[in-house]
């Protein structure tokens with residue numbers, strides 16, 4: 001599942017794996033085997049049974065080579081992701097309570113402003129890679145802000161994580177990691193000196209009483225867990241919208257909306273496609289397969305969601321305001337994504353903002369030729385080249401260049417600013 005064949009056609013691989021039944025043997029890194037749950041019912045049974053299934057990877061990781069590329073994603077740390085029971089509840093409460101303190105309209109305002117600042121960087125060029133210039137950067141600018149540092153720090157966070165992300169050698173990865181650690185160290189030190197209305201301060205002052213080290217681990221995990229999937233949700237949904245006329249016509253008041261694209265992605269192409277690493281606490285016969293205590297088992301959200309075929313855009317919605325009906329894109333059970341509502345708001349706002357400003361935006365290459373990044377866990381575009389009629393700064397203050405900090409108060413768009421139909425939202429960009 002780590003090679004180019006899987007990245008090029010994951011659904012073809014899932015279809016072949018289904019001959020094994022609800023669970024299939026897979027290789028997630030060279031020489032590292034796992035069982036992959038493909039069946040929806042089996043996935044739910046696993047995700048809702050924290051007695052049989054543990055998230056603690058410590059015993060398993062000792063069996064994995066030190067230099068295995070899977071280690072960064074799977075090595076135990078004292079955070080919400082790798083803990084069970086009371087420890088897990090304690091960490092998770094800190095994260096959910098703190099995110100709950102950010103009002104949706106405030107979050108939306110942040111995303112609008114930051115989206116505008118990014119669009120301003122490439123708007124005059126008439127073309128952009130919407131992954132590296134937009135979808136990958138926007139969540140980091142947002143995290144920098146909601147975790148409590150001034151916007152002037154955001155470039156440091158972006159370059160540290162880009163170095164980590166694009167590293168070709170262990171040395172480059174180590175340099176990226178060191179830059180990220182130094183950013184987090186400064187963030188924690190600044191908030192220790194002086195609290196603010198931000199996630200870091202709320203993590204620190206939460207009644208759960210986290211130690212300094214625990215606070216840092218939850219910040220790192222939250223940024224790490226939030227960045228990649230939010231990038232992919234924005235990127236995958238944009239790729240669909242910009243390559244399908246049913247969305248394109250939305251820009252002039254037509255059929256499908258950004259929300260339809262997002263639901264389509266959550267259903268058919270989840271941003272995190274396979275994860276929920278679990279280890280049975282005893283030997284167990286699970287949906288017809290004997291699994292040894294401590295063996296790695298992963299859930300394929302993508303395969304489980306599409307077990308009975310894929311849904312067409314506009315039909316995957318179903319119930320529930322948080323991202324559709326029967327799908328596992330946020331996982332399920334005690335470790336399901338605690339931040340799915342804000343994440344949905346962030347992605348929707350990001351897409352609405354972009355398509356509102358660049359109303360004739362389209363792909364520069366055919367959808368079928370887009371390249372997907374290798375890796376067993378994500379469904380991630382390597383790049384998303386797009387073109388559009390350039391927009392230029394205008395004096396009226398209605399373009400992204402002039403977006404005011406209080407962007408919850410919409411400004412009038414002018415003809416020079418071009419957008420009048422915000423795809424699906426019916427609002428002008430503010």
Ligand code: HEM
Nearest residue numbers: 080081225226229230275276277329330331335337339343
């Ligand atoms: C602001 C953005 C986001 C933040 C801060 C965030 C944060 C988190 C955190 C802290 C966890 C661990 C929960 C636990 O172990 O109890 C988690 C889990 C998860 N999140 Fe999110 N998330 C974000 C966006 C997303 C998006 C866009 C998706 C995909 C649609 C997603 C999918 C998941 C999944 C599938 C899990 C379970 C992973 C596993 O257990 O292996 N998240 N998220």
